[in-house]
Amino acid sequence: MSEPRPVKFRGGGFAPTSIKWIGPVVFIVLIGLLELGTQTGIIAPLTLPKPSDVLATFGELWRSGQLWLHLVPSLTRLLMGAALGVTTGIAIGIAIGLFSHIRAGLVPLVAAIFPIPKIALLPLFVIWFGIDEGSKYALIALGTFTPTVVATYGAVDNVDRSLIRMGQSFGLSWRSIVWKIVLPGAMPGILSGLRISLAIGIILLVAAEMLGAEHGIGAYILQAGSLYDLERLFAGVVILSLLGVTVSAVIGHLERRILRWRS
Amino acid sequence: MDLLVKQVSHRYGDLDVLQNVTLDIPKGKIVCLVGPSGCGKSTLLRLIGGLEQPSSGQIVQIGDPPDACLNPLTYVFQDFALLPWRSVEGNISLVLEDHDIPGHEAQRIIADVLERTKLTDFRAALPKQLSGGMKQRVAIARALAVNPAVLLLDEPLSALDSQTRELLMDDLLALWSRQAFTAVYVTHNLHEAVRLGHVIAVLSRRPGEIKQLVELDIPLGERSPDDPALQLHQQHLWDLMREEAIAADKELVDV
Numbered sequence: 001m002s003e004p005r006p007v008k009f010r011g012g013g014f015a016p017t018s019i020k021w022i023g024p025v026v027f028i029v030l031i032g033l034l035e036l037g038t039q040t041g042i043i044a045p046l047t048l049p050k051p052s053d054v055l056a057t058f059g060e061l062w063r064s065g066q067l068w069l070h071l072v073p074s075l076t077r078l079l080m081g082a083a084l085g086v087t088t089g090i091a092i093g094i095a096i097g098l099f100s101h102i103r104a105g106l107v108p109l110v111a112a113i114f115p116i117p118k119i120a121l122l123p124l125f126v127i128w129f130g131i132d133e134g135s136k137y138a139l140i141a142l143g144t145f146t147p148t149v150v151a152t153y154g155a156v157d158n159v160d161r162s163l164i165r166m167g168q169s170f171g172l173s174w175r176s177i178v179w180k181i182v183l184p185g186a187m188p189g190i191l192s193g194l195r196i197s198l199a200i201g202i203i204l205l206v207a208a209e210m211l212g213a214e215h216g217i218g219a220y221i222l223q224a225g226s227l228y229d230l231e232r233l234f235a236g237v238v239i240l241s242l243l244g245v246t247v248s249a250v251i252g253h254l255e256r257r258i259l260r261w262r263s
Numbered sequence: 264m265d266l267l268v269k270q271v272s273h274r275y276g277d278l279d280v281l282q283n284v285t286l287d288i289p290k291g292k293i294v295c296l297v298g299p300s301g302c303g304k305s306t307l308l309r310l311i312g313g314l315e316q317p318s319s320g321q322i323v324q325i326g327d328p329p330d331a332c333l334n335p336l337t338y339v340f341q342d343f344a345l346l347p348w349r350s351v352e353g354n355i356s357l358v359l360e361d362h363d364i365p366g367h368e369a370q371r372i373i374a375d376v377l378e379r380t381k382l383t384d385f386r387a388a389l390p391k392q393l394s395g396g397m398k399q400r401v402a403i404a405r406a407l408a409v410n411p412a413v414l415l416l417d418e419p420l421s422a423l424d425s426q427t428r429e430l431l432m433d434d435l436l437a438l439w440s441r442q443a444f445t446a447v448y449v450t451h452n453l454h455e456a457v458r459l460g461h462v463i464a465v466l467s468r469r470p471g472e473i474k475q476l477v478e479l480d481i482p483l484g485e486r487s488p489d490d491p492a493l494q495l496h497q498q499h500l501w502d503l504m505r506e507e508a509i510a511a512d513k514e515l516v517d518v
Contacts, residue, residue, distance in 0.1 A: 162342055165314060167336070168314065169338045170334050170358040170409065171361070173511065176360065176361050261349075261391065
């Protein structure tokens with residue numbers, strides 16, 4: 001008989017926890033390495049700009065007021081386009097989730113629109129809605145619309161049927177069942193769809209601004225790119241990244257507020 | 264208000280689930296439906312409350328529900344069916360909101376049913392914070408809030424542990440003694456059936472037919488868990504069901 005020994009622990013892992021400091025550290029280390037590389041000349045100036053120069057350009061943008069000149073129209077376009085696309089997307093998604101006829105008619109249509117690179121349609125939108133703001137709103141709206149529809153009707157399908165049956169058994173009106181059971185029940189799925197929709201919205205915003213916009217982050221990046229002004233190009237890219245992080249943080253905040261009942 | 268189940272048969276596709284079931288549900292009595300798993304007892308309950316339509320036969324309502332009754336046929340589900348995003352109070356107010364009840368009156372009803380189910384202190388809690396027994400109490404409170412003519416209970420205690428089950432059974436008995444309600448109580452637990460049932464309908468395996476109606480004369484208030492007379496009844500029910508249960512069990516393996 002062998003020696004008594006403690007039972008080996010084998011239940012670890014598979015339980016992600018939130019470690020807040022690692023994210024910033026990755027950024028700092030990466031940027032630090034780039035700075036070191038460009039300072040010492042290991043990375044040629046034409047390959048990548050110095051992060052410190054990008055920061056200086058950014059500071060210049062801030063001081064001169066140019067930042068707001070570009071950021072305000074961009075944010076307006078994103079907000080208008082996404083608001084339009086997301087609200088119609090949620091409405092159509094819920095209609096697909098609730099009515100078999102609408103589902104049968106629209107699901108193939110949405111599947112057909114979804115994979116089209118919306119940027120390819122920009123010239124068409126320019127003809128339909130004009131070269132200025134209209135075509136940009138339309139592009140962002142269509143781009144955010146399809147993923148929102150798909151996420152929403154999937155979320156409606158996943159609402160616990162026993163809750164709907166409960167509503168019916170208590171004689172709740174159709175309206176009440178939709179507003180008080182289906183919609184809140186679908187909210188987690190709708191919000192996670194919103195993350196994807198808005199990221200696509202940002203991509204399309206830049207694409208739209210590269211064609212026929214005087215101001216806006218996209219126009220700024222395009223301008224910098226055609227002059228091979230890498231510092232300004234990267235400053236623009238950083239703004240887009242920050243925009244993405246901000247949008248994601250806002251949705252995270254919304255989720256924590258609206259979905260407090262979960263977990 | 265009485266209910267009468269008249270020669271009801273039901274099938275899903277070509278699967279016969281219920282066959283020619285006739286059952287009387289008299290006012291103020293608790294009718295228990297017992298039977299082997301898959302015998303169609305929950306289906307019968309859904310038919311009685313109008314959540315499904317029988318393939319043939321009908322469910323008849325005799326007399327009118329009382330005036331204050333907001334939802335004559337009211338369910339209590341096995342899985343509680345509480346909205347996780349609404350508090351205890353919110354879950355109860357959900358079923359009152361469609362009825363044009365003035366705010367203070369709704370508040371009074373909510374306070375009353377919470378008091379009757381001993382939930383007053385949990386008014387603001389979310390379902391996720393409650394134990395299984397508490398969740399089912401909320402569901403019972405919600406059902407009482409609409410002042411039902413007939414309560415339809417679908418295995419209400421089956422998702423709970425045995426201690427909680429005993430406690431909730433006592434609560435149901437206390438509620439009934441305070442104000443006699445009419446109920447159809449579906450269960451596979453014979454102990455629950457003999458504790459709570461005035462009439463126990465034993466269903467055969469699929470397609471479910473009523474095999475026997477057992478009437479228990481002992482008043483609900485006098486039934487204690489270890490009453491030998493009840494145990495005798497429970498034994499009798501088990502003798503009736505045993506063969507069916509074994510057969511039903513084997514049937515599932517073939518499916």
